[in-house]
Amino acid sequence: MRSIQDRTNRWERRSVGEDYDLIVIGAGAAGLAAARTGVRYGARTLLVSGGEPGGDCTFTGCVPSKTLIAAAARGEPFDQAMRGVRHAVAHIAATEDADALTQEGIEVCRDYAAFHSPSTIQVGNRRLRAAAFIIATGGRPSVPLVPGLATSPYLTSDDVFELVHKPHSMAVLGGGAIGCELAQAFGRLGVDVTLVEAAERVLPGEDRQASEVIAATLTGEGVTLVTDATVARVERDGDGVRLTLDDDTTLNVQRLLLAVGHSPDIHGLGLERAGVRVDDDRGGVRTDRHLATTAPGIYAAGDVTGRLQLTHAAYLMGRTAVHNALHRRKRAYDESAIPRVTFTGPEVAQVGLTEAEAAGRGARAAYLPMSELDRAVTEGATDGFIKIIAGPRRILRQVGGGRVLGATIVAPRAGEMINELALAMRTRMFTGRLAQTTHAYPTWSMAVQQAAAQFFGTYGGHTAQPISSPANRRSIP
Template sequence: MTGGHDLVVIGGGAAGLGAARAAAGAGARVLLVTDGPPGGDCTFTGCVPSKTLIEAAGRGLPFDDAVRRMRSVIAQIAATEDAAALRAESIEVRRGRARFVAPGRIDVDGTVLAARRYVVATGAAPAVPSVPGLADVPYLTTETVFDLAAAPGSLIVLGGGPVGCELAQTYARFGTRVTVVEAADRLLPGHEPAVSAVIADVFAREGITLRLGAQAIEAGTTGGVTLRLADGSQVHGDRLLVATGRRPTTGGLDLPAAGIAADDRGHVVTDAHLATTAPGGYAAGDVTGRMPFTHAAFAMGRIAAGNALSRRRQRYDPAATPWVVFTDPEVARVGLTEAQSVGRGGRVAYLPMTEMDRAVTADATDGFVTLVAGPRRLLGNLGGGRILGATVVAGRAGEMIHEPALAVATGMFAGRLAQATHAYPTWSYGIQLAAAQFVTAIGGRRARPARAVR
């Protein structure tokens, strides 16, 4: 049995890297165990390749050029987090598959490690629905779609969530005929209905066929790929991309041997400090079933490592963590939605992109800004009230959301956002215009009470 490490991190994705780097930065002796190259899904099959293709498609690059650029970018970013780079940060890396054999004991390909403190950060993998015949179809997932050497003539995207929408629009812009099949009655069902309406309208204008409220009941390979839907109709395409969510990667870990509990979906159970049910054990990232984002995973990893190594423990609070969908326009949100704020006395400021000069100059007026504010204890709505959340649909929503995220994190008065001078004409100027509605009329608009249904 080997040991001598202050912290063992299992998994080399965003959460694992966050944990390992935080621990090493605190002077701890860290071992990172990973069964693949450090960087994980985000670098090789997630954020990096998808956003590179999205950018390339938006610029009108041919698919061959886009793929070459994607592979170059992956290599460039991977080099900043490979084993050599991590060793330079005093992080020991061991390639292999980890398996618990007892509490505080981890077998890595035949070598048993003593791990008094550890972080499980093994991430998640694509979830594939149990559609009859699907197993016999050469479908794509986010783990294989970036291996395509040529853009297919036609593509069925099963799933209209963030990943499905991003890749549907990307391939449509490369010239692929795309059909999105979504079981819910709207795209992006995890977001507000107004968001779904904007993206559906944009997709329709770009020639993307939408089959909403459509349940796939059978898959086949007649003349490419065929999906039979519950209403009796069929959808045909050259290729099929399954984008129906993710499942935690815990197979082979033998969590019960360590005393680590998992929920009914297989996610590692953690408390507010990211501690598992096993002494000295913590978990971070997608394997916990909390916020499924790279930036959230990295933050969780840092907190989990800090809590494992210190008696002063920090809570993980996702309230001010932003969400971004990289469609065009982008979709971003943070904190409470309008519907969620109704019971908290929420008020909502709304600004359509048609009234935002930067959007008009860019000829990109699809979307809106909504800010949600609520009363402070004792002070009520003085100063516009406290910022509780925001939803932005705009060409640069992913950048615009960070000012509201800071406001949510600090409990900022809406009036302070309105008072801060914003450069004109910028996308973020829309945040100021929306915030001002909590204290005065702007373009005839004032903040209104939140409503449960929009």
């Protein structure tokens, strides 16, 4: 293996006449991963960021939201929970600020960048050249085009964690992961919450049974769910907001929180001057399977691509993009085995195909309700289930129980449990390996072993069932 110095010399020879080997634009999860990977490869790396390093995840996403969720679950008062959010953000931000990154060998420039040409960017009054660029400017909260919204007060993930005083009521617009997480958290903090979702169920992108569990949990905790509804108009109403729905129903709340997703942030980058095209469907920078853009030497990673909008996916994209930018032998970015988690209580974790998506593929589904898992019974947390999807291999077919194609878990520790299934998918594992692996008792992860055993016969009264069509999906008992 070549030493760091050998690699450094190689990049110096390659990039004669360039200011840097690699310039990364944006310092969120994808940008930090890209810059750190560039340094590990021995490339002269510049990280350019208009905001503080850490991006959405540290300041307005994962860190503050999960801190708030945990505080709400512990029953902390609103003021104490918000202080905890600010403390957690400050603590983690200090590990990735400009001083910390400089110690890692990354040069940091706090300014905004725009392409001047395919090989140069303008940063303030400086024009910089590089052999390769990574666009990692992330995303920004989406704001729907609703009449009256622009002139009415509303919150997004950018500023909801700055609340100082607890609102007595809140409407959350959007029933995806962020909307459900924050609706539950604020409800547990004593806020009267109404969640409005345009689809006919919350968590519309997840397994239907998972949606049913979370809907029942939220309702049971006092959150009002309004599904299959859109907002027709928003008006300022004194110190609050009035929402008029498409059926003329009105909601009067003190605060309105928008949680309808994020849009790629490409504003002001001068992409047209670099020959970088935007994907019409995703609204982000167009990339191929190697994360290369339409301009030679320019790659993109993270939310700005419009791909899977998860911190760990962005981190993988950042590493992959830099490898491909600096090496002739390319690696494909594959998100088929990347798990996603909704951090409600219980959590919802998903990897690969859902049962509905696997219909018609000759797949089978194993199902185990948490009420039959000893650990869930001991903790009095029996809402939820585990579902493993397995399908035939090309030659071996169902030998070994078939290959893991996906899994859905709804449980208090679903986010931890799903990683075993993600590994199984990543390594194209037979379900038999999961069933044969001894799991510690009594743990949440024993559900994985018990469900996997169903692919070899009846276990605990359950047997894996063929998935022939969406109509055959089982409902919650």
